[in-house]
Amino acid sequence: MRGMMDVDVGKLNQMLRFLQSCRRYSDEISADEDGREVCVAGWLHERRDLGGVLFSIIRDRGGIVQVTFRRETVGEEMIERARGVSRESVVAVIGVVKADRRAPRGFEIVPRTFEVLNEAAAELPLDATGKVHANLDTRLDARFMDLRSERVRNIFMVRAEVQRLAREFLNSRGFVEINTPKIVSTATEGGAALFPISYFEREAFLNQSPQLYKQMMMASGFDAVYEMGPIFRAEEHDTTRHLNEATSLDVEVAFADHEHVMSLLEDLVVFIYEGIAEYTERKKMDFRIEVPKKPFERITYDHAIELLSEHNIEMEWGDDFSTIAEKTLGEIIGAHYFITDWPCEIKPYYAMPAAAAGCDKDASSERCNAFDLMHPRLELASGSQRIHDYNLLRKNIEMRGLDPESFRFYLEAFRYGMPPHSGWGLGIERLLMTMLNVENIREVILFPRDRRRLVP
């Protein structure tokens, strides 16, 4: 291999090949490497010019590292060049590690070469050092720069880790990852609003949930599947906990009842929390992760109504919980919990009635084997045992005023050997925002889509 000093930094792609071969992130370098030559590349985070000595702070994915320019070590030409570089410009440095107690991390880099790969314009749309507060709206407009700040970068590193942990957990339990269409011909469940799109000469929609497809996979013999992907809701809600494009982790398991998938969900959530607690600790991230305790409390829908009544919140049997009711229940319980045994009428048509599953001896029971996973702040997931009987499912669709013909592709799967099955869908953004104690759901998705925002 050629020595570092042989690189002709004037030739861009030679420089890039060189960076590929030896570039290191700033957190990988320490004072222990005193005297060793290293190369780093990143953004000019800050510059402190003291006249005869100039400190350039370079930031990359690993954090920050100080590069020290002194007249006697780097020469007048380089120090002048370093002085003229605007903040947030992309730079590359080859230099020698010098242990020095005066330096921020106990060492600094004395540069041999200092190259500006791309100059940043002034003034910046945001302060990437975090000294000046910016509104979320301003930050999202300049999200590429917002993502350069440590806190925001950490949120998305945690998000990636959450998704990795979810896959690790489900893969280890024998689940098969699937991908289902996001462009569909019909509403999944009839209720929520859909985004219409133009599909050649026909109208189509963005899918609001993989529900129908993951159920059809149960008839395929795949037994246990999951999908992590986007879901689209055209609801005009405008809150800190709703998105029009969100990420859902959907799971479906054959030969399993709702109790089984509730335990699975509980195990998954705790597994992710434990993994993230370890991850943020190891990466020295400034988050306090409180791992929830198993088992999560299970309260029935009826019991929830009683609890609310004791706190002077009255609701009719058959109503869904209002925002204030959800928050009050959260305060009463103070931890993750399940709400179970919901009225059929406020759950989707595919939810298994308790009577049909033999869970309720009363044949006229109006309850179903559905559940919601709640965080004290908001709903995280909902699921149920599903109806696997063709005739019952078809009857339910009709009773909701939906046209069974438009569900034909789905219903067919129930006629030729559909096993009993259960599943749930978990909102990844909601899991993240509650785990990291973030107020606004937009903080935990790179480029949020909400009622007003379509760019960037």
Next chain:
RNA sequence: GCCCGGGUGGUGUAGUGGCCUAUCAUGGAGCCCUGUCGAGGCUCCGACUCGGGUUCAAAUCCCGACCUGGGCGCCA
């Protein structure tokens, strides 16, 4: 969809009828400074969302539009 706020330099703010050729911080341009670590000192630069109205006088009051924050509703 309903209710309540807000729109002032690149960013975050102060200012609620005349004291505003508009405050402070950050930033940008420049000068000084050999150990900064939210560096420091000095000089300069840069803004009242748009349209209409009230008034002798509007950043400030009224109306409308647009943008925006929060709460509720809606939401497998």
